[in-house]
Amino acid sequence: MEQTAIHETWSSTRVFILAAVGSAVGLGNIWRFPYLAGENGGGAFVLVYIFAVAMVAMPMLAAELLIGRRGRRSPINTMRILASNEGASPAWRFHGWLMVLIAVIGPSFFSVISGWCLAYIPIAASGTFTGVGGARSAEILQELMDSPGRMIAWHGVFMALTVLIVAGGVNRGLARAVRLLMPTLFVVLVCLVVYAAVIGDVVAGLRFMFTPDFSKIDANAVLTALGQSFLSVSIGVGVMMTYGAYLPGTASIPRGIVVIACVDTLVALTAGLAIFPIVFEYGLAPDEGPGLIFVTLPIAFGQMPGGTLVGTLFFVLLILAALTSSIGLLEVVVSWLTEETQVSRRTLAITAGIVTWVVGIASALSFNVWSDVTPLSMFPLFEHETLFGLVEYLTANIMTPTSVLLIAIFGGWILSSNSSREELALSDGFGFRAWRFLIRYVAPLAVATIFIINLA
Secondary structure: OOOOOOOOOOOOHHHHHHHHHHHHOOHHHHHHHHHHHHHOOOHHHHHHHHHHHHHHHHHHHHHHHHHHHHHOOOHHHHHHHHHHHOOOOHHHHHHHHHHHHHHHHHHHHHHHHHHHHHHHHHHHHOOOOOOOOHHHHHHHHHHHHOOHHHHHHHHHHHHHHHHHHHOOOHHHHHHHHHHHHHHHHHHHHHHHHHHHHHHOOHHHHHHHHHOOOHHHOOHHHHHHHHHHHHHHOOOOOOHHHHHHHOOOOOOOHHHHHHHHHHHHHHHHHHHHHHHHHHHHHOOOOOOOOHHHHHHHHHHHHHHOOOHHHHHHHHHHHHHHHHHHHHHHHHHHHHHHHHHHOOOOHHHHHHHHHHHHHHHHHHHHHOOOOOOOOOOOOOOHHHOOOOHHHHHHHHHHHHHHHHHHHHHHHHHHHHOOHHHHHHHHOOOOOHHHHHHHHHHHHHHHHHHHHHHHHHHO
């Protein structure tokens, strides 16, 4: 069996969990999950989401991690090796290529938005938000978007930070970074929650997020919860497969996925407790999506006591979350390049970062000089989509769901039960059979349903 490890392994299970949680915790946790919970039944949506995580996302996460550890290589070579070992078609290696492609294209637009967060740190720290109204707050964001130079520069700074971490390797780079970034993220988040509890409308925030309204739980709410569960635990993009390849054989995958899912959900809920009491205290709209971060919240920061410090900490929090996700995606690419070349990791990380930055320039320009460029306007679905919108749609609605579906098929139908049991350290009892049923039938059906809805 071709399975020789050529990469470092995580120095401890704790470091792996920090890295995995860091990859899962992103900008979507900070604003998207609390907003979805509030708009789709509050506590009822949270219950549906937790059920989706337990029945679909966690089994999928286990599958991706065990595939990664079984192959001990980058996604491309892992899929090639395991397909060969299981007597499956060599075409499965193209699934690995798909994940690497996602890891290149995804950060190209993700880094642009993360660049906004970086740009807002000095803006908030300088007291610019003090006394701003809705019109001025929108102007601040528009001024940033209208400047190609600023957009590209901040996008470049974010990618440079990502490259700096990944270039250090698994233990000197990634492990050291997550040991610092994740505890800092939790501390900043807790500080913001405490502050929101003191000056905000906690009752309204709790009611918005947790009051069960089962009348809002329809098919759309269920699909939204399913989609958020996949996004939240970072499956299908190759990060967990890559991190799984670095996982020591003695580490328990089942215990790991429980911790990852629980901490990730806790962070998402806690973020809502930091944001919505402030939103309601100052009479702002809670359903602004990305605008909540860059337009609505700055108005509150400009009115509240200590708003300059709180606003600065908030955007620092966003950058911490974005960085822990970004380093995982770049590592997917660098992991493969280290297997295929004799070039140093540092050079490969810099090269991959530059490529991602260059690709992302198109997304940055979509907000200004290329804002009128809509390449697929001949199709009604994409009539008004800029290059940024097309890349985001392609990644989120087509490439990633396809990858998730292929993981379910490979983990449930191609990989032998003996291989899966060995990696999961489970006997052929109820626990393993339940996982096998979920990954073979429930997960593919759920993913296929979401995929079809996204394309409709």
